[in-house]
Amino acid sequence: MKVGILGSGDVAKALGKGFIKYGHDVMLGTRNKSGLSGWLSENKPALAGSPADTAKFSELLVLAVKGLAAADALRASGPGNFSGKIVIDVTNPIADAAPENGVLKYFTTLDDSLMERLQREFPEARFVKAFSCVGNAFMVDPKFKDGRPSMFICGNDEAAKKVVAGILDRFGWETADMGKAEAARAIEPLCMLWCIPGLLRNEWGHAFKLLH
Numbered sequence: 001m002k003v004g005i006l007g008s009g010d011v012a013k014a015l016g017k018g019f020i021k022y023g024h025d026v027m028l029g030t031r032n033k034s035g036l037s038g039w040l041s042e043n044k045p046a047l048a049g050s051p052a053d054t055a056k057f058s059e060l061l062v063l064a065v066k067g068l069a070a071a072d073a074l075r076a077s078g079p080g081n082f083s084g085k086i087v088i089d090v091t092n093p094i095a096d097a098a099p100e101n102g103v104l105k106y107f108t109t110l111d112d113s114l115m116e117r118l119q120r121e122f123p124e125a126r127f128v129k130a131f132s133c134v135g136n137a138f139m140v141d142p143k144f145k146d147g148r149p150s151m152f153i154c155g156n157d158e159a160a161k162k163v164v165a166g167i168l169d170r171f172g173w174e175t176a177d178m179g180k181a182e183a184a185r186a187i188e189p190l191c192m193l194w195c196i197p198g199l200l201r202n203e204w205g206h207a208f209k210l211l212h
């Protein structure tokens with residue numbers, strides 16, 4: 001598949017590398033291509049382009065930008081360029097305010113989520129929340145002594161979630177499908193929980209697992 005990834009940060013780079021490893025064509029979308037020159041030379045044949053070029057290139061789009069900039073980044077990509085496409089939403093609605101005792105501040109409430117806002121503004125896109133509740137170092141081929149970790153996903157389009165579950169399986173995850181877009185209200189705050197041991201004790205080496 002042609003995978004376009006909006007973003008140039010650690011998540012975009014980690015997922016970009018993973019999609020290349022598993023045989024996909026990858027383009028990273030950024031406002032500043034020169035910042036990616038080192039990464040591109042180490043990750044051939046990855047491409048970089050503007051956000052709009054990247055959305056046009058993609059058969060599947062990954063949204064991996066700062067949460068506060070998520071809607072702007074999609075607007076800059078041109079909604080017509082990703083209409084009808086699956087958009088894997090990795091973002092978290094982290095506010096600019098400092099964490100409190102290791103607990104991140106969010107700009108959403110428990111009755112709303114960033115992914116629902118994006119799905120409302122871009123109704124033709126098929127959003128699936130995924131990869132949002134783990135650090136980028138574990139997104140591809142996570143290795144834990146307790147086995148495969150669980151990735152919580154949600155979204156309104158069942159076929160889109162099946163495609164994303166297939167990618168997660170390939171990347172070494174068990175998929176825990178939590179239902180429609182509203183479930184992002186519960187999934188996005190898992191990032192707050194995941195970050196607490198890191199922010200309090202510099203412990204970042206964990207992931208979630210749903211036991212049955």
Ligand SMILES: NC(=O)c1ccc[n+]([C@@H]2O[C@H](COP(=O)([O-])OP(=O)(O)OC[C@H]3O[C@@H](n4cnc5c(N)ncnc54)[C@H](OP(=O)(O)O)[C@@H]3O)[C@@H](O)[C@H]2O)c1
Pocket residue numbers: 006007008009010011012029030031032063064065066067069072073090091092093094131132133134135136137191
């Ligand atoms: N870091 C992790 O391990 C991790 C794990 C799970 C989820 N997440 C979530 O994944 C997302 C990406 O995280 P990250 O750590 O890789 O990067 P980040 O530092 O949160 O974001 C960097 C990206 O945001 C874009 N950006 C910033 N301001 C923008 C604006 N005004 N308009 C358009 N784009 C803007 C930048 O685009 P340009 O390239 O154009 O400058 C850059 O690509 C975040 O939402 C984060 O919460 C992160």
